[in-house]
Amino acid sequence: MREFGYHRATDPSDAVAVLGAHPDARFLGGGTNLVDLVKAGVERPTMLVDVSRLPLDRIEVTPDGGLHIGAAIVNSDLAAHPEVRRRYPALAQAVLAGASGQLRNMATVGGNLLQRTRCAYFNDITTPCNKRVPGSGCPAIEGDHHNHAILGASESCAAVHPSDLTVALTAFDAVVSYQTSQGPGELPFTEFYLPVRDTPHRETALPPGALVTGVTLPPAPLAAHSRFRKVRERASYAFAIGSVVAALDVQDHVVRDVRLAFGAVASRPWHARKAERQLAGAPAEPASFAAAADAELAAARPLPHNGYKVTLMRNLVVAVLTEITEEASR
Structure with missing residues (x-):
C-alpha cells in the first residue's frame, strides 16, 4: 500500500493551490475511475x-436558453434533471446507458470528461503502453484490439475514449469551464480533447493543474428531439463498442439541420462533421443517411480485428436517424 495525503478542498482556488504545491496530486471527485x-x-x-463537495453541483438554464452543468453534479442527478431531459434528451439517455446505478450515484460530470481509457494494456502495468509510459510502445496494434479505434488513431495508440456522456456533449458543441492559479478559462469541446498523433499521454488541452468546474451547452432547439444509441457486448453495464448521438430538424422531408457524434471509435468523442455537411439539405431518408455515414467513415482505418465497427x-447511423425521422412525422 502506497501512502498518500488527503485534502478536502474548500473552494476551486484552494483545490488548484493544493494541486500546484503537490505536482503528483490528483483531484478526487466520485473516484469511480481514479480509485x-x-x-x-x-x-x-x-x-x-x-473536490466532490465544492459548490459546483447545480444545473442552471443560461440566459440564452442553454444549460450550465456544474462539474460536481453526479451522473444520476444529471440524467434525472427535468431541463436536461426536456432540452437534451440524448444527454440523459447517454448517462443512463453509461454505468450501473451505484456508479452513477457517485461519478461526477467533471470526472466523466477526464476518465481514462479502458484499454487492457493501459490498465496492466506489466505491459508496455505509450499512453501510460510514453515511448514504450502500443501492443494493442498487434494484439487484442477488437474494441479499439477505427478513426483518428495512430501508430502510437489505438485506444478509445470510454465516455458515453461526452458523445452528447460533443454533438451539441459544449464548452468546458476550468479554474487555474491564473484564474478561470474555457475550452470548446472541439479543442478540449487532443488528437493522438505521437503523444497519446497528452489527452486534453487543459492547462497543467486545471480543475474542471463545469460544462455549458449552448441553445440547440433540435436537441429536444435527439437520441442516443449504444451497442455493447452485453445487455447492461458495459462499455460501448459503438454509439451514436443524433438530432435532426426536418421540414418537408428535407434535413434542415443535423447533429451527429460517434462514441467508442476514436481516442476522443468523434464529431461527425462530414456526415453533417452531407446531410444538410438532403432528403430525410435512409439512402441519404447511409451516404452521409459512408462519407464520415471513409476515413476509417480499422485494424485486422475491429473492421466490424x-x-x-454505418447501420447505427441509418437506424437512429430513420427512427428520429419517423417519430417526427407522426
Missing part, C-alpha cells in the same frame, strides 16, 4: 484533493 487506477498502480498520487456504425 481503480490507484489500485492497479497506473496512478500513484502523493496527494488526493477532494465500420459496418456497425
Whole structure:
C-alpha cells in the first residue's frame, strides 16, 4: 500500500493551490475511475484533493436558453434533471446507458470528461503502453484490439475514449469551464480533447493543474428531439463498442439541420462533421443517411480485428436517424 495525503478542498482556488504545491496530486471527485487506477498502480498520487463537495453541483438554464452543468453534479442527478431531459434528451439517455446505478450515484460530470481509457494494456502495468509510459510502445496494434479505434488513431495508440456522456456533449458543441492559479478559462469541446498523433499521454488541452468546474451547452432547439444509441457486448453495464448521438430538424422531408457524434471509435468523442455537411439539405431518408455515414467513415482505418465497427456504425447511423425521422412525422 502506497501512502498518500488527503485534502478536502474548500473552494476551486484552494483545490488548484493544493494541486500546484503537490505536482503528483490528483483531484478526487466520485473516484469511480481514479480509485481503480490507484489500485492497479497506473496512478500513484502523493496527494488526493477532494473536490466532490465544492459548490459546483447545480444545473442552471443560461440566459440564452442553454444549460450550465456544474462539474460536481453526479451522473444520476444529471440524467434525472427535468431541463436536461426536456432540452437534451440524448444527454440523459447517454448517462443512463453509461454505468450501473451505484456508479452513477457517485461519478461526477467533471470526472466523466477526464476518465481514462479502458484499454487492457493501459490498465496492466506489466505491459508496455505509450499512453501510460510514453515511448514504450502500443501492443494493442498487434494484439487484442477488437474494441479499439477505427478513426483518428495512430501508430502510437489505438485506444478509445470510454465516455458515453461526452458523445452528447460533443454533438451539441459544449464548452468546458476550468479554474487555474491564473484564474478561470474555457475550452470548446472541439479543442478540449487532443488528437493522438505521437503523444497519446497528452489527452486534453487543459492547462497543467486545471480543475474542471463545469460544462455549458449552448441553445440547440433540435436537441429536444435527439437520441442516443449504444451497442455493447452485453445487455447492461458495459462499455460501448459503438454509439451514436443524433438530432435532426426536418421540414418537408428535407434535413434542415443535423447533429451527429460517434462514441467508442476514436481516442476522443468523434464529431461527425462530414456526415453533417452531407446531410444538410438532403432528403430525410435512409439512402441519404447511409451516404452521409459512408462519407464520415471513409476515413476509417480499422485494424485486422475491429473492421466490424465500420459496418456497425454505418447501420447505427441509418437506424437512429430513420427512427428520429419517423417519430417526427407522426
